[in-house]
Amino acid sequence: MFGDYEAQRHWQEITFNLPIKQWYFNSSDNNLQYWGLDYPPLTAYHSLLCAYVAKFINPDWIALHTSRGYESQAHKLFMRTTVLIADLLIYIPAVVLYCCCLKEISTKKKVANALCILLYPGLILIDYGHFQYNSVSLGFALWGVLGVSCDWDLLGSLAFCLAINYKQMELYHSLPFFCFLLGKCFKKGLKGKGFVLLIKLACTVVASFILCWLPFCTEREQTLQVLRRLFPVDRGLFEDKVANIWCSFSIFLKIKDILPHHFQIIISFCFTFLSLLPACVKLTLQPSSKGFRFTLVSCALSFFLFSFQVHEKSILLVSLPVCLVLSEIPFMSTWFLLVSTFSMLPLLLKDELLMPLVVTTIAFFIACATSFSIFEKTSEEELQLKSFSLSVRKYLPCFTFLSRIIQYLFLISVITMVLLTLITVTLDPPQKLPDLFSVLVCFVSCLHFLFFLVYFNIIIMWDSKSGRNQKKIN
Amino acid sequence: MAALGIAMGGGNWFSALALGVTLLKCLLIPTYHSTDFEVHRNWLAITHSLPVSQWYYEATSEWTLDYPPFFAWFEYALSHVAKYFDQEMLNVRNLNYSSSRTLLFQRFSVIFTDALFVYAVHECCKCIDGKKAGKELTEKPKFILSVLLLWNFGLLIVDHIHFQYNGFLFGLMLLSIARLFQKRHMEGAFLFAVLLHFKHIYLYVAPAYGVYLLRSYCFTANKPDGSIRWNSFSFVRVISLGLIVFLVSALSLGPFLALNQLPQVLSRLFPFKRGLCHAYWAPNFWALYNALDKVLSIIGLELKLLDPNKIPKASMTSGLVQQFQHTVLPSVTPLATLICTLIAILPSVFCLWFKPQGPRGFLRCLILCALSSFLFGWHVHEKAILLAVLPMSLLSVGKAGDASIFLILTTTGHYSLFPLLFTAPELPTKILLMLLFTTYSISSLRTLFSVPSFKKIKEKKDGRDLVLLLPVSLPKQGGRARTSRELPGRCTAFPA
Numbered sequence: 001m002f003g004d005y006e007a008q009r010h011w012q013e014i015t016f017n018l019p020i021k022q023w024y025f026n027s028s029d030n031n032l033q034y035w036g037l038d039y040p041p042l043t044a045y046h047s048l049l050c051a052y053v054a055k056f057i058n059p060d061w062i063a064l065h066t067s068r069g070y071e072s073q074a075h076k077l078f079m080r081t082t083v084l085i086a087d088l089l090i091y092i093p094a095v096v097l098y099c100c101c102l103k104e105i106s107t108k109k110k111v112a113n114a115l116c117i118l119l120y121p122g123l124i125l126i127d128y129g130h131f132q133y134n135s136v137s138l139g140f141a142l143w144g145v146l147g148v149s150c151d152w153d154l155l156g157s158l159a160f161c162l163a164i165n166y167k168q169m170e171l172y173h174s175l176p177f178f179c180f181l182l183g184k185c186f187k188k189g190l191k192g193k194g195f196v197l198l199i200k201l202a203c204t205v206v207a208s209f210i211l212c213w214l215p216f217c218t219e220r221e222q223t224l225q226v227l228r229r230l231f232p233v234d235r236g237l238f239e240d241k242v243a244n245i246w247c248s249f250s251i252f253l254k255i256k257d258i259l260p261h262h263f264q265i266i267i268s269f270c271f272t273f274l275s276l277l278p279a280c281v282k283l284t285l286q287p288s289s290k291g292f293r294f295t296l297v298s299c300a301l302s303f304f305l306f307s308f309q310v311h312e313k314s315i316l317l318v319s320l321p322v323c324l325v326l327s328e329i330p331f332m333s334t335w336f337l338l339v340s341t342f343s344m345l346p347l348l349l350k351d352e353l354l355m356p357l358v359v360t361t362i363a364f365f366i367a368c369a370t371s372f373s374i375f376e377k378t379s380e381e382e383l384q385l386k387s388f389s390l391s392v393r394k395y396l397p398c399f400t401f402l403s404r405i406i407q408y409l410f411l412i413s414v415i416t417m418v419l420l421t422l423i424t425v426t427l428d429p430p431q432k433l434p435d436l437f438s439v440l441v442c443f444v445s446c447l448h449f450l451f452f453l454v455y456f457n458i459i460i461m462w463d464s465k466s467g468r469n470q471k472k473i474n
Numbered sequence: 475m476a477a478l479g480i481a482m483g484g485g486n487w488f489s490a491l492a493l494g495v496t497l498l499k500c501l502l503i504p505t506y507h508s509t510d511f512e513v514h515r516n517w518l519a520i521t522h523s524l525p526v527s528q529w530y531y532e533a534t535s536e537w538t539l540d541y542p543p544f545f546a547w548f549e550y551a552l553s554h555v556a557k558y559f560d561q562e563m564l565n566v567r568n569l570n571y572s573s574s575r576t577l578l579f580q581r582f583s584v585i586f587t588d589a590l591f592v593y594a595v596h597e598c599c600k601c602i603d604g605k606k607a608g609k610e611l612t613e614k615p616k617f618i619l620s621v622l623l624l625w626n627f628g629l630l631i632v633d634h635i636h637f638q639y640n641g642f643l644f645g646l647m648l649l650s651i652a653r654l655f656q657k658r659h660m661e662g663a664f665l666f667a668v669l670l671h672f673k674h675i676y677l678y679v680a681p682a683y684g685v686y687l688l689r690s691y692c693f694t695a696n697k698p699d700g701s702i703r704w705n706s707f708s709f710v711r712v713i714s715l716g717l718i719v720f721l722v723s724a725l726s727l728g729p730f731l732a733l734n735q736l737p738q739v740l741s742r743l744f745p746f747k748r749g750l751c752h753a754y755w756a757p758n759f760w761a762l763y764n765a766l767d768k769v770l771s772i773i774g775l776e777l778k779l780l781d782p783n784k785i786p787k788a789s790m791t792s793g794l795v796q797q798f799q800h801t802v803l804p805s806v807t808p809l810a811t812l813i814c815t816l817i818a819i820l821p822s823v824f825c826l827w828f829k830p831q832g833p834r835g836f837l838r839c840l841i842l843c844a845l846s847s848f849l850f851g852w853h854v855h856e857k858a859i860l861l862a863v864l865p866m867s868l869l870s871v872g873k874a875g876d877a878s879i880f881l882i883l884t885t886t887g888h889y890s891l892f893p894l895l896f897t898a899p900e901l902p903t904k905i906l907l908m909l910l911f912t913t914y915s916i917s918s919l920r921t922l923f924s925v926p927s928f929k930k931i932k933e934k935k936d937g938r939d940l941v942l943l944l945p946v947s948l949p950k951q952g953g954r955a956r957t958s959r960e961l962p963g964r965c966t967a968f969p970a
Contacts, residue, residue, distance in 0.1 A: 073898045081902070355504075359497045370490065 183287030
């Protein structure tokens with residue numbers, strides 16, 4: 001398997017055998033073209049830890065140069081076990097603790113909630129099938145969410161800094177964290193406690209960054225090289241097929257070829273920030289735990305749709321916050337999570353994960369459908385769209401069919417996804433358009449994601465009026 | 475939308491359990507499979523490509539047909555579906571052929587035929603009364619029994635990883651037991667006769683069936699003290715039972731009798747040349763016997779009591795299937811194992827004849843027959859422990875005493891199946907599944923038999939009786955009471 005599996009094995013080889021100064025640099029021993037390290041230092045330290053264990057079991061696995069492409073049953077078991085251990089230590093406890101802290105829910109529902117989150121097919125398939133360590137960064141981010149929601153701001157921000165230092169894609173979540181904590185400081189009053197909190201947070205963030213980057217802070221060239229590896233701005237607006245706006249738009253208009261490079265960066269920057277600005281401003285002005293979680297969703301989704309060099313696996317960064325709101329809007333969350341798994345279909349088929357995909361998706365769907373009775377919760381109130389539809393009805397009195405429309409849309413969506421899956425699996429694409437099916441999958445998923453972006457933004461923006469009257473959830 | 479919601483959330487927990495385990499079985503498709511996979515592929519090829527007269531003579535592959543004719547016909551039926559998956563697997567000469575489509579077909583055939591097992595479990599649940607259960611769904615005996623049977627660890631790894639077709643065979647057995655519980659004796663007898671002609675290992679439990687049907691069905695009434703009433707013997711019933719067995723056997727063995735192949739079929743079905751123990755020792759009495767023999771021979775060699783030249787070279791621990799002689803202890807013949815087995819099942823069969831206790835007594839006798847045959851039988855596979863574990867599950871949700879025996883039996887039985895899966899990738903799977911199943915069985919049975927009856931006693935009696943009852947009831951808190959919870963509350967305070 002010459003993909004992420006070999007990349008991770010190679011990083012263990014590099015971090016174990018070479019001194020730290022050489023990890024991110026091109027050299028005769030470290031060919032950056034062959035799966036060079038392109039995640040922040042914490043990933044490198046994790047690989048080093050795994051390498052020590054590998055050395056203990058069988059040094060051949062990480063021998064410099066000679067272990068390239070090494071594959072044996074024992075080695076596969078070892079690598080898969082490292083993912084499982086990371087999951088057990090970081091992600092799963094975070095999920096369990098999160099579900100325990102949910103308020104106004106019976107124990108049975110908490111357990112069901114935890115089960116549904118853990119059954120999310122996307123994370124299981126990517127981490128255990130494709131092979132990655134997303135559970136570590138998502139787990140740290142979840143600890144961050146937990147800390148910040150429970151008013152342990154310093155610990156929360158420390159955990160989130162660890163998440164960013166593990167995978168730079170977690171920056172998608174950074175704006176909501178920033179706005180929420182800033183909003184809390186404002187609320188406490190910038191002249192007194194708020195200011196103290198702000199300073200403390202700033203110090204925590206700076207300290208944690210310095211701690212992680214310590215070996216690379218000594219020389220300017222080191223830091224710059226790491227940054228260059230983390231943010232490859234030369235690579236272009238998108239690579240391969242991904243369910244985001246630019247890739248879908250390029251079906252009609254090849255913007256990658258038309259627009260100059262720096263202009264592409266600028267417009268993606270602008271679109272991203274314009275789409276997430278309303279939610280972030282609202283969060284700063286009215287910080288609440290519920291608003292925080294929804295803003296996480298919409299921010300991450302904006303970044304996914306409009307940002308630069310997005311990979312299809314980045315949808316997991318949106319799926320995690322959606323899992324967190326599963327108990328509040330079960331129907332829409334389940335729908336989103338199904339679509340997010342479907343959007344990764346081309347990648348999963350390449351890895352021959354069709355059977356696990358089908359089985360885990362069915363299991364997840366049935367678990368959610370029975371735990372939350374999602375098909376009974378499609379009224380406007382349940383979808384948190386009541387205040388929105390009330391406002392619309394002031395101008396359009398006949399706007400009463402919202403929940404019915406959404407139910408039909410769900411049905412059409414599921415049928416489309418199932419059909420597309422069947423077509424992709426059974427038929428061969430026409431000669432002239434070899435990527436037809438992956439492009440179709442991406443396009444359909446992109447339409448879904450736009451719909452969800454609008455939906456989540458509506459919930460955030462129309463939440464204010466009912467938010468003040470309801471008692472605050474945490 | 476609402477109708478779908480009701481169907482999903484309405485709580486048909488049994489379908490949810492069945493669907494859940496089916497999804498798990500689908501995930502186990504790409505795991506390691508043993509030579510049994512090739513065995514069944516070979517049988518598909520034999521039954522599809524060759525005429526019936528050749529089935530029990532074909533020996534191109536070392537895995538010759540050694541199950542009774544009904545199983546051969548079953549493989550024949552499967553082969554007609556197999557030809558749409560991959561025609562090549564039906565070629566007798568394609569030894570060890572295992573393309574991805576072959577694997578998919580074979581695995582799906584096991585998953586599909588498990589439907590009979592699911593139906594049988596459903597019927598068994600009807601025979602369990604849940605009057606004393608708690609209100610919680612997960613505490614009801616029916617729920618616990620369904621999980622213990624549908625998600626049975628041993629059946630999962632033997633059928634869906636190691637690869638065999640035990641699911642639907644155990645389905646037939648559980649269904650025949652359920653029919654006997656429901657007093658539909660003829661159907662039960664018919665199902666068991668059919669089962670015998672699918673896989674003759676179920677002969678282990680045939681004495682229980684024979685004695686029970688004769689005593690409790692053919693003698694229609696008992697004397698008031700429970701002993702036999704000879705004049706209630708019903709010839710009609712005996713003859714109808716005999717007719718059923720005869721017709722089923724005729725259907726199965728008839729064609730081969732007509733072709734004069736019966737001796738060959740029987741020699742294939744009962745291969746006594748295979749040796750006392752299988753290549754992997756089943757944890758039975760003869761394993762201990764062999765171990766003792768080995769230890770004694772080593773001691774004998776050390777103390778120079780034995781001549782090294784006289785010790786036969788064929789060793790039991792070589793991992794091969796063959797006949798050999800013991801060195802110190804007397805060698806064991808098939809007849810000796812038969813006698814030991816018969817002696818072991820005698821007490822339970824006697825009880826079934828002289829003191830019949832209805833279907834429950836029959837079930838106990840069945841389990842004891844299975845265990846005795848496992849312990850003393852000739853060439854026993856370790857998978858045969860499932861013959862005792864699965865019926866024991868039915869008893870385990872009835873009485874606390876049975877539950878504790880079940881837990882010991884099932885945990886050790888499942889652990890003894892571990893050597894079947896020796897590959898590295900299966901290691902986490904088998905350990906995790908075993909832990910899950912064992913934890914669930916222990917915790918659910920403990921919850922089921924935790925002592926609400928103690929609380930009931932407290933409510934019914936007044937203070938003085940309470941003081942007297944306390945020292946007697948306290949030891950029973952561990953749930954290991956030997957008395958039945960079916961008796962009214964006051965009886966549980968006193969030991970049986």
